[in-house]
Amino acid sequence: MVAMTMPRRRPGRPRRDQSRDTREAVLAAATALFAQRGFDAVGLREVAAAAGVDVATVSHHTGTKAQLYDACFARVFAAERQALEAAAEHARAALDAGPAAALRALHDLVDVFVDFLEDRPETTALWLRRWLEPHRHAELDQRYAAPLYRLVTDLLTAAAASGALVEPTPHVSVRSLVWAVHGHVVALAASDGSPARERREFRAFVHRFLDGLYAAAGS
Amino acid sequence: MVAMTMPRRRPGRPRRDQSRDTREAVLAAATALFAQRGFDAVGLREVAAAAGVDVATVSHHTGTKAQLYDACFARVFAAERQALEAAAEHARAALDAGPAAALRALHDLVDVFVDFLEDRPETTALWLRRWLEPHRHAELDQRYAAPLYRLVTDLLTAAAASGALVEPTPHVSVRSLVWAVHGHVVALAASDGSPARERREFRAFVHRFLDGLYAAAGS
DNA sequence: GCCATAATCCAACGACTGTCGGATAATGGC
């Protein structure tokens, strides 16, 4: 953990950036715990212990428990959004270079997505937990999910408009693809087999899925 | 709720089947609450109130809170398994009647699955919550998920052996399909659009997906 | 070198949690 490598904190006016470091350590510890066991099962004292600080320090930096949870969420999904938007921009640029290039760009985009979630499984855990909170679902959807979905959906729609593929309901395909990836990550975490093989197989499956969308266009 | 239609319970030796009725009411109330808000966020007193009984009565019938949770889980998935096994038997029988009949049977099987989850969204919620519990994941997988997955995977494998379709990794396809359905159910619950249209669109998507597996066989 | 600042910890609060012993009372078996 980050807290282990840092010198034990002591009271007093902060060194430069001490506040930011502590906040980051708390957020990292809280994110891991919330992803693993959920909002209600994690106590603030536990978060504090994992971050190497006192409970009151957690509250001091992140306010209420719900605010801490939201901060963890925002932190993780900002990273995801950043990774995806760069890749999507790339794909959008390739759209004008013909169906073959567009298909290759889509493969790359999906690979970036799969890589990201494989590397940070806590992202999947947080997504699933948020999806299970109906009252926060709407706000979550608008702030995080919708922009990402629109990104890819627009991509597919544009590809369809250029005649590169046929997909009557792009948002359904995208959503199904996203959930399939989450399922893959969950299965990967619980797997006792060869992770490398499972990753390869899933990637191949996703690519076949994308190719299928293109094959339907009969180009 | 069931509790509302039943006469207020009073102490005393039970009428015939009173015990079973109370247990059922408790399980129903607990299942709904656990699905909505999760294990830790639901208190036993809340379950008791929803079932119209006292806390001690809940413990008396279902033991520990964890045992109550497991009982809810087992109850829901027994129903799912029953529904799916009947449909799968049907599909397996149709496998010898040629590719067209087999494909139609697969469509039917998936429709049964989608119908079931659309009708009982709490099933999806409980699945997702269980998947997020890594320590119980293995046991869960072996007791409930594995048999169902093997059912459908065997079906696809047999179809592949008969040359009806080509699918190198049936378990990946099946898992992805299952997660896509769960994603559909979640989106449906949070949707503010037309549920009927979303259901139609998703069903069409799933059928296209299955047809794609067959189309790859180049029959 | 002094002082205001602010990060940190300690201690405690009230509320809520799961669980259990014991009292109550209605019913089935005799």
Next chain:
DNA sequence: GCCATTATCCGACAGTCGTTGGATTATGGC
């Protein structure tokens, strides 16, 4: 009609929860 049975509720216990007020102390600005 009596008795053993048992579903039900009341009350209480020990523990944990999130949160807060106040004391402590090291640092940056002067």
